[in-house]
Amino acid sequence: MSIIIKNKSDILSSEITDQKIYDGRREFIKNMGLGTAALLAGANMSIAEAKTQAQKYKNLAKSQFSTTEKLTDFSDITGYNNFYEFGTGKYDPAKRAKEFNPDPWSIAIEGEVEKPGVYNLEDFIKPYALEERIYRFRCVEGWSMVIPWVGFPLADMIKQFKPTSKAKYVEFVTLYDKERMPGQALRVLPWPYTEGLRMDEAMNPLTLMAVGLYGNELPNQNGAPIRLVVPWKYGFKNIKSIVKIRFTEHQPTSTWNKIGPKEYGFYSNVNPEVDHPRWSQKTERKIGEPFWAGKHKTLKFNGYGEQVAHMYKGMDLKKFF
Numbered sequence: 001m002s003i004i005i006k007n008k009s010d011i012l013s014s015e016i017t018d019q020k021i022y023d024g025r026r027e028f029i030k031n032m033g034l035g036t037a038a039l040l041a042g043a044n045m046s047i048a049e050a051k052t053q054a055q056k057y058k059n060l061a062k063s064q065f066s067t068t069e070k071l072t073d074f075s076d077i078t079g080y081n082n083f084y085e086f087g088t089g090k091y092d093p094a095k096r097a098k099e100f101n102p103d104p105w106s107i108a109i110e111g112e113v114e115k116p117g118v119y120n121l122e123d124f125i126k127p128y129a130l131e132e133r134i135y136r137f138r139c140v141e142g143w144s145m146v147i148p149w150v151g152f153p154l155a156d157m158i159k160q161f162k163p164t165s166k167a168k169y170v171e172f173v174t175l176y177d178k179e180r181m182p183g184q185a186l187r188v189l190p191w192p193y194t195e196g197l198r199m200d201e202a203m204n205p206l207t208l209m210a211v212g213l214y215g216n217e218l219p220n221q222n223g224a225p226i227r228l229v230v231p232w233k234y235g236f237k238n239i240k241s242i243v244k245i246r247f248t249e250h251q252p253t254s255t256w257n258k259i260g261p262k263e264y265g266f267y268s269n270v271n272p273e274v275d276h277p278r279w280s281q282k283t284e285r286k287i288g289e290p291f292w293a294g295k296h297k298t299l300k301f302n303g304y305g306e307q308v309a310h311m312y313k314g315m316d317l318k319k320f321f
């Protein structure tokens with residue numbers, strides 16, 4: 001695993017927000033009826049219990065893209081995580097992200113757009129535009145979950161910045177702050193975590209910016225306050241706690257592609273026909289099921305082929321894995 005050390009100057013100035021903006025966000029949250037964030041994180045909660053919790057996001061539109069499959073328990077979604085900024089163990093993020101404060105939050109918009117700038121989170125989150133989207137989630141490690149996200153289409157956000165004709169790709173960057181994300185003290189990944197999509201993938205109606213799950217705000221360990229959800233790609237493409245979105249002419253590099261180009265391609269579409277060099281991708285274990293339930297067949301594009309296969313027509317998906 002290669003190690004790249006980033007210096008202090010990489011910390012975004014957008015992380016420093018003045019009192020006026022902070023007050024504005026508080027007011028915004030109050031108006032939405034959100035109140036203080038419910039600290040459900042770490043609670044040992046079943047689906048039924050999570051559903052009866054006071055819902056922060058009310059009257060959410062139900063998405064036509066939602067699956068009707070059985071939801072994964074809240075406790076599994078929030079207790080079994082990959083978020084290396086809070087440790088490399090599956091149970092680390094739930095414990096070590098407890099103190100993380102994602103409020104206030106801003107996102108820098110850079111590159112090939114007519115309206116670059118540093119925007120506050122509330123500039124994107126329009127209560128009337130939030131939806132519940134129940135998506136299958138397939139990790140490259142061979143496990144899967146079914147997660148009821150709360151979010152809005154990334155396309156709606158992108159349109160606001162008016163990308164130029166040179167914008168062919170979108171790069172996403174996670175917060176880099178060793179004080180707030182203790183896992184970044186270890187050089188297990190080249191920080192900050194980055195990811196990328198082709199412009200048509202970013203604009204696809206399935207691509208979601210998630211700000212919550214199970215009707216409440218996003219728990220810290222799941223990428224608070226805002227993360228990407230691309231349901232036909234492996235889990236690692238779903239970058240968390242985003243502070244920067246950059247529009248580029250050339251394909252950006254992504255964290256996992258940088259450290260293991262033979263194992264993690266730029267596209268990373270869920271594809272049972274293309275094995276990971278060290279294991280098969282033909283099947284998956286559903287988190288929460290007893291071991292005797294066995295493994296399930298993995299579906300190409302994680303079952304979202306109808307909505308996304310056209311974007312890869314004519315491409316050799318073994319080469320562009």
Ligand code: MTE
Pocket residue numbers: 077080081082083084085139140174193221222223234235236237238239240241
């Ligand atoms: N984003 C950041 N910033 N850091 C990470 O370590 N892990 C990725 C992805 N996004 C990761 C990240 C991986 S490997 C997976 S499988 C998913 O987040 C896990 O999301 P979840 O913990 O909400 O299930």
